[in-house]
Amino acid sequence: MRHTVCSSSLVAFAIAVGGQVTFAADAGTAFTYQGYLERGSPPAPVDDICALRFSLWDAASLSEGSQVGTSPQEFDAVSIERGLFTVTIDFGGDAMNGMARWLMIEVMCPGDPPFFQSLDPRVALTPAPYALRATEGVGPPGVLSVTPEGNVGIGTQSPAQKLDVVGVIHSSDGISTGNTITVCSPTAGSPQRWISSDDFMEFYVDDPNTATPCSTLAGADRALHLEKGGADPASVNLIGGNVSNTVRGGVDGATISGGGRTLAPNMIHNDYGTIGGGYGNEAGNPASVSPSQYTNITIGGGFGNIARAYGDVISGGWRNATNIPTPGAGHCTIAGGIENTADGTGSSIGGGQINKVTGNSSTIAGGVYNAITADNATVSGGESNKASKPHASIGGGFGNIADADGATIGGGELNNVRDGHGTVGGGSGNVSDGHAATVAGGDGNMAEADFTAIAGGAANTVTDVYGVIGGGQGNQAGDPADGDPTLQPYATVSGGSGNIAGWAATVAGGESNTANAYTAAVGGGFQNTASGVHATVPGGALNTASGDLSFAAGHEAAAIHDGTFVWSDYSGPGISSTAANQFLIRAAGGVGIGTNNPSNATLHVDRVFPTTWNTGGAAARITFSDLQPDQPTAASYGLDVLSTTRVNKGGQIGVSGVTSFNYGGVQNGIATGRLGQSSGFSGNGAMIGVLGGSSVTALRNIGASTSFGVGGHFSAAPPSAPLSLDGTGAYYVGGVYATVGGTQPINGSAGTGVVAAVIGRDLNPVTSTVPHYAGYFEGNVHATGLITNSDRSAKQNFKSVDPYEILARVAQLEITQWNFKHDGPEVDHMGPMAQDFHAAFGLGSTEKGIATVDADGVALAAIQGLHDLVEEKDCRIGELEDQNRQLEARLSAIERILSANGGGK
Numbered sequence: 001m002r003h004t005v006c007s008s009s010l011v012a013f014a015i016a017v018g019g020q021v022t023f024a025a026d027a028g029t030a031f032t033y034q035g036y037l038e039r040g041s042p043p044a045p046v047d048d049i050c051a052l053r054f055s056l057w058d059a060a061s062l063s064e065g066s067q068v069g070t071s072p073q074e075f076d077a078v079s080i081e082r083g084l085f086t087v088t089i090d091f092g093g094d095a096m097n098g099m100a101r102w103l104m105i106e107v108m109c110p111g112d113p114p115f116f117q118s119l120d121p122r123v124a125l126t127p128a129p130y131a132l133r134a135t136e137g138v139g140p141p142g143v144l145s146v147t148p149e150g151n152v153g154i155g156t157q158s159p160a161q162k163l164d165v166v167g168v169i170h171s172s173d174g175i176s177t178g179n180t181i182t183v184c185s186p187t188a189g190s191p192q193r194w195i196s197s198d199d200f201m202e203f204y205v206d207d208p209n210t211a212t213p214c215s216t217l218a219g220a221d222r223a224l225h226l227e228k229g230g231a232d233p234a235s236v237n238l239i240g241g242n243v244s245n246t247v248r249g250g251v252d253g254a255t256i257s258g259g260g261r262t263l264a265p266n267m268i269h270n271d272y273g274t275i276g277g278g279y280g281n282e283a284g285n286p287a288s289v290s291p292s293q294y295t296n297i298t299i300g301g302g303f304g305n306i307a308r309a310y311g312d313v314i315s316g317g318w319r320n321a322t323n324i325p326t327p328g329a330g331h332c333t334i335a336g337g338i339e340n341t342a343d344g345t346g347s348s349i350g351g352g353q354i355n356k357v358t359g360n361s362s363t364i365a366g367g368v369y370n371a372i373t374a375d376n377a378t379v380s381g382g383e384s385n386k387a388s389k390p391h392a393s394i395g396g397g398f399g400n401i402a403d404a405d406g407a408t409i410g411g412g413e414l415n416n417v418r419d420g421h422g423t424v425g426g427g428s429g430n431v432s433d434g435h436a437a438t439v440a441g442g443d444g445n446m447a448e449a450d451f452t453a454i455a456g457g458a459a460n461t462v463t464d465v466y467g468v469i470g471g472g473q474g475n476q477a478g479d480p481a482d483g484d485p486t487l488q489p490y491a492t493v494s495g496g497s498g499n500i501a502g503w504a505a506t507v508a509g510g511e512s513n514t515a516n517a518y519t520a521a522v523g524g525g526f527q528n529t530a531s532g533v534h535a536t537v538p539g540g541a542l543n544t545a546s547g548d549l550s551f552a553a554g555h556e557a558a559a560i561h562d563g564t565f566v567w568s569d570y571s572g573p574g575i576s577s578t579a580a581n582q583f584l585i586r587a588a589g590g591v592g593i594g595t596n597n598p599s600n601a602t603l604h605v606d607r608v609f610p611t612t613w614n615t616g617g618a619a620a621r622i623t624f625s626d627l628q629p630d631q632p633t634a635a636s637y638g639l640d641v642l643s644t645t646r647v648n649k650g651g652q653i654g655v656s657g658v659t660s661f662n663y664g665g666v667q668n669g670i671a672t673g674r675l676g677q678s679s680g681f682s683g684n685g686a687m688i689g690v691l692g693g694s695s696v697t698a699l700r701n702i703g704a705s706t707s708f709g710v711g712g713h714f715s716a717a718p719p720s721a722p723l724s725l726d727g728t729g730a731y732y733v734g735g736v737y738a739t740v741g742g743t744q745p746i747n748g749s750a751g752t753g754v755v756a757a758v759i760g761r762d763l764n765p766v767t768s769t770v771p772h773y774a775g776y777f778e779g780n781v782h783a784t785g786l787i788t789n790s791d792r793s794a795k796q797n798f799k800s801v802d803p804y805e806i807l808a809r810v811a812q813l814e815i816t817q818w819n820f821k822h823d824g825p826e827v828d829h830m831g832p833m834a835q836d837f838h839a840a841f842g843l844g845s846t847e848k849g850i851a852t853v854d855a856d857g858v859a860l861a862a863i864q865g866l867h868d869l870v871e872e873k874d875c876r877i878g879e880l881e882d883q884n885r886q887l888e889a890r891l892s893a894i895e896r897i898l899s900a901n902g903g904g905k
Contacts, residue, residue: 030089030090033103035085045082047082051074052078052085052087053072053074053075054104056125077897097148105119150162151164229252231292237251244260244262245275251268257277268284275301281306283297294308302336303318304318311330314334320336320337321340322341331345336350338352340352344375347360349363353369354368355367360376365380365381371385374389374391377402385402387402391405392404402417408424424439430443433446434450434462438454442471444459449463452464467490467491468492469494470495472497489504490504494509501516505521505530508521511525514531530552532562554574556573561580564581565582592604806841806861813836834846834850
């Protein structure tokens with residue numbers, strides 16, 4: 001390898017020559033070296049990033065001489081472009097003493113052996129013209145001369161001392177001998193003095209009205225004192241202001257910009273302390289073992305401020321203090337105010353008066369008499385507020401106490417949070433005494449249990465978990481008497497006064513109402529009580545619903561038995577239930593249905609029908625009023641009562657009528673009840689047949705020419721004969737329902753537009769033409785909603801599924817578009833084949849149908865699998881993005897290195 005180095009230059013300082021000597025800024029001893037580097041055969045300029053090492057010698061040959069100055073100096077990554085490079089070298093002031101010097105250059109480039117190779121021979125450093133002239137002097141001979149030993153002569157070419165002057169030195173006031181130089185003016189109005197000694201420098205200010213001779217300092221006051229530091233010889237302390245201001249001996253880097261009084265000086269006790277002004281301020285700890293123990297303390301100004309710990313800052317104010325004489329603590333900040341104290345590491349006080357922080361990283365923004373005794377807490381302002389647990393926060397107000405971890409008080413006065421993450425928004429005298437309990441405001445409210453809430457009002461109390469009071473006065477959610485805050489949860493009182501709610505019970509409002517049973521409810525009113533499980537009092541006064549699932553309304557209604565409904569008017573003393581499951585109404589003005597004028601009857605039902613729908617008589621109105629035993633009403637009303645008691649047990653309504661609409665009767669007793677005729681119908685009318693009770697001999701057939709027909713039978717016992725559905729008319733519905741189970745087949749043929757509906761169970765699977773389903777519909781079913789039974793208690797044999805496996809099977813499932821044969825090609829559908837679905841997942845009881853619950857379950861499991869895959873890919877993308885950012889950062893760092901070394905390719 002061949003290296004060629006070209007031009008070099010040594011930069012020297014210049015001294016202007018004239019009647020007066022002028023000193024330029026110190027140029028230092030470093031110089032810039034530019035070189036040219038070739039390698040290879042034939043030689044070619046280097047274009048790379050190489051390592052270079054330089055050393056200074058007093059001989060040209062590599063085998064001779066001694067190394068000189070601070071060398072060698074090594075550069076790990078020098079950018080060399082087309083052979084050119086530039087470096088800055090500093091061998092120290094003693095290296096360039098005027099004697100001949102040679103530069104040895106060593107090179108190691110990429111691809112070279114792992115060691116430096118020296119360029120031979122060494123490169124001679126040639127002096128610049130001004131450097132040559134400087135060794136002989138500046139100006140004519142004898143004006144200014146410098147010897148190789150470093151002596152400077154003025155008026156002589158052979159100075160014997162560091163400064164040798166031959167001639168007269170002119171000074172406006174003279175120069176004294178010894179270690180001190182004094183420059184002053186004896187003239188009044190020019191009061192500046194400068195005194196310099198080996199260890200310190202001082203500026204004095206004379207009395208402007210008194211002329212002070214140079215021989216004495218009488219009448220002068222020190223204005224600025226500069227002194228060398230203690231452990232760091234390069235450190236300088238600056239003390240301005242009053243002459244009484246002091247910096248402890250041995251301190252480094254202290255600054256007192258000014259201020260101070262004779263009896264109230266500013267003082268710094270530790271390294272790198274700063275006092276901007278004011279008086280009576282003190283930075284550091286006078287009892288510290290060494291000046292370096294509590295450093296970097298700053299006081300901006302003010303009076304009587306004391307900052308003791310590392311990194312503390314007091315911007316100003318009056319008698320503020322950071323009193324933590326503990327090593328490692330500190331970093332407190334007080335912006336201002338009066339007599340504030342910050343004693344926690346990293347704590348801060350914005351201002352105000354007599355505020356105190358003893359917790360770490362806590363903050364008081366302002367106010368008066370506020371206190372924080374825990375870490376990471378906040379008081380924004382106000383008066384006499386206290387945050388005594390970590391992460392507590394008080395927005396303001398007076399006398400508030402946040403005494404739990406994460407507690408929050410927005411404001412107000414005398415509010416208290418005693419359990420974790422509780423909140424009081426404001427108001428007065430409110431207490432949050434449960435975990436995450438909330439009182440939004442009001443007066444004297446108490447949220448005593450976990451996860452409770454009071455929106456406002458006064459003197460409201462929540463004693464059990466998850467209870468809520470919306471407002472009002474003196475309301476209670478829960479029961480304090482049982483001593484267990486978990487026994488009456490979820491109680492709610494929306495408002496009102498003196499209301500009480502128990503376990504999951506609700507009182508919407510009113511006064512002195514009580515809902516103290518599970519999910520009981522009182523809507524409002526006065527002195528109502530719902531004490532039965534699921535009992536309800538919607539309102540009114542003095543009502544009681546003490547039976548489970550009971551209902552009481554009006555005035556003094558008492559539903560004291562389970563399942564009773566009692567409504568009492570205001571005509572006299574209330575009424576009460578006498579047995580379970582009663583429906584009691586006392587209405588002195590009568591009960592009307594379909595009318596607002598019940599004609600003084602106990603019960604008046606008023607309903608108007610079209611005359612063509614008449615059920616047997618001429619009149620279009622039915623009225624029930626005081627029915628007598630064995631005494632039917634007038635035929636004109638179409639009512640036939642068959643009964644031997646006062647309360648009718650059965651009967652027939654409109655057995656005969658017009659042919660266009662045949663309505664029959666209903667009987668709820670033991671005997672057969674009929675609606676319509678008891679056998680098949682013929683004709684074009686709408687026929688409805690329903691059979692109840694135990695008989696199954698009627699209504700098994702619908703005529704062949706029926707245009708519209710509904711037929712079927714209902715039985716409490718299995719049918720004893722087949723059901724014939726010979727619907728050959730235009731539209732026809734047939735069905736069967738058996739509450740116990742059917743054993744007979746269903747026979748029949750379908751006419752035009754037949755819809756065959758079967759509702760029941762255990763149908764004969766051999767002879768029946770209808771599949772074994774609870775309901776079977778050949779065609780579309782329209783419904784506003786469909787709810788399938790998915791209750792956990794109705795299921796068993798639970799097995800976990802693998803969402804990834806389900807997703808894979810769904811992906812393999814063939815999905816096509818098609819139509820049902822009975823719909824025609826114009827009605828399209830989309831989905832899998834039942835056989836494929838059954839083969840893929842093995843769900844359901846048949847391979848010819850897909851239960852919606854199975855399709856939904858497969859879809860949800862596949863969605864879970866897809867969700868997990870997306871999350872995994874998101875994580876991987878995030879990892880790749882992080883790697884990409886790291887690579888970009890490394891590339892950017894390399895580019896900055898190349899740019900700092902002159903660029904590169």
